[in-house]
Amino acid sequence: MITITLFHYLAISVILFSLGIYGLASKRNAVRMLMSVELILNAANINLIAFTAYLFPDNFVGWTFTLFIISLAAAEVAIGLGIFLSLYQIYGTANLDDVKKN
Amino acid sequence: MILDAIIFFTLAGIIILSAIMVLEAKEMIHAAFFLGILLITVGELYFILAAEYIGVIQILVYAGGVTVVMLFALMLAPTKETLHDSIAPIKNLILILLIIPLILMNLKVVAGYIQSPFEFNQEVLYNFAIYLLNNYSSYFLLLVALLIAIMLSSSYLAERRIRK
Numbered sequence: 023m024i025t026i027t028l029f030h031y032l033a034i035s036v037i038l039f040s041l042g043i044y045g046l047a048s049k050r051n052a053v054r055m056l057m058s059v060e061l062i063l064n065a066a067n068i069n070l071i072a073f074t075a076y077l078f079p080d081n082f083v084g085w086t087f088t089l090f091i092i093s094l095a096a097a098e099v100a101i102g103l104g105i106f107l108s109l110y111q112i113y114g115t116a117n118l119d120d121v122k123k124n
Numbered sequence: 125m126i127l128d129a130i131i132f133f134t135l136a137g138i139i140i141l142s143a144i145m146v147l148e149a150k151e152m153i154h155a156a157f158f159l160g161i162l163l164i165t166v167g168e169l170y171f172i173l174a175a176e177y178i179g180v181i182q183i184l185v186y187a188g189g190v191t192v193v194m195l196f197a198l199m200l201a202p203t204k205e206t207l208h209d210s211i212a213p214i215k216n217l218i219l220i221l222l223i224i225p226l227i228l229m230n231l232k233v234v235a236g237y238i239q240s241p242f243e244f245n246q247e248v249l250y251n252f253a254i255y256l257l258n259n260y261s262s263y264f265l266l267l268v269a270l271l272i273a274i275m276l277s278s279s280y281l282a283e284r285r286i287r288k
Contacts, residue, residue: 023126024126024128024129025128025129026128026129026132030132030136031169031173034136034139034140034169037140037143038139038140038143041140041143041144041147042143044147045146045147049147051152053152053155053156053194053197053198054146054147054152054155056194057146057147057155057156057159057194058146058147060159060163060186060190061143061146061162064162064163064166064186067166067178067182068166068169071169071170071173071175071178072173074173074175075173075174075175079174082251082252082255082256085175085177085178085252086255086256086259086260088175088178089178089181089256090263090267092178092181092182092185092186093185093267093271094267094270095186095190096185096186096189096190097270097271097274099190099193099194100193100274100275100278101274101277101278103193103194103196103197104277104278104281104282105281106197106201107197107200107201107281107282108281108284110201116201
């Protein structure tokens with residue numbers, strides 16, 4: 023019989039976080055790098071919610087932090103894509119390495 | 125208990141597979157699609173963890189807003205990767221058709237499964253609202269200021285583009 027514990031949620035979170043770091047380090051497309059940042063933020067959110075559910079069920083700090091992280095992530099995506107579109111207009115490419123060369 | 129494990133591992137598998145596809149899909153549009161699937165599934169995890177409110181916010185803001193904004197950016201700036209081939213191969217279509225019912229089924233199972241392992245009662249949500257308004261109202265005002273600043277700066281960026 024398998025019981026789902028805090029460890030399982032932390033394992034998912036670690037895998038998501040490392041995939042996000044891998045994407046940030048290896049991909050050069052600006053939109054894909056933004057997506058990797060989303061993966062990292064989601065890993066942090068899963069951590070917060072799982073700790074709240076298992077260790078501090080009567081405490082709302084984790085939920086509050088997650089709410090703030092979600093709204094900040096939406097804002098970050100909006101401004102990041104604005105910058106990406108401007109870069110695309112100027113350099114005609116989404117590849118950040120090509121932007122650096124110009 | 126066994127249903128617990130089955131649901132959890134299904135969700136975990138979907139999350140990890142779609143995270144890999146976000147990074148490795150050749151077409152950027154497909155990557156955005158898999159990002160949407162990942163965000164919905166993470167929202168389902170929140171449902172299991174008795175954080176229904178956060179799950180709903182996650183699905184509304186993340187899966188609804190962020191994914192659509194990314195799709196719009198990809199449509200406005202067709203990079204080489206997106207232009208690569210305009211008609212998706214049948215293989216991808218079959219994959220998508222298989223994934224959507226899976227997600228819907230998951231949502232139904234998870235939504236019907238809210239009661240355990242954590243108890244859901246309405247007072248929690250009420251207490252959460254009171255807690256937020258009592259302790260974090262000033263931070264919410266800060267957040268509002270930040271969001272307004274971001275809105276203005278986005279429109280500034282767009283205006284600069286139009287003038288050019």
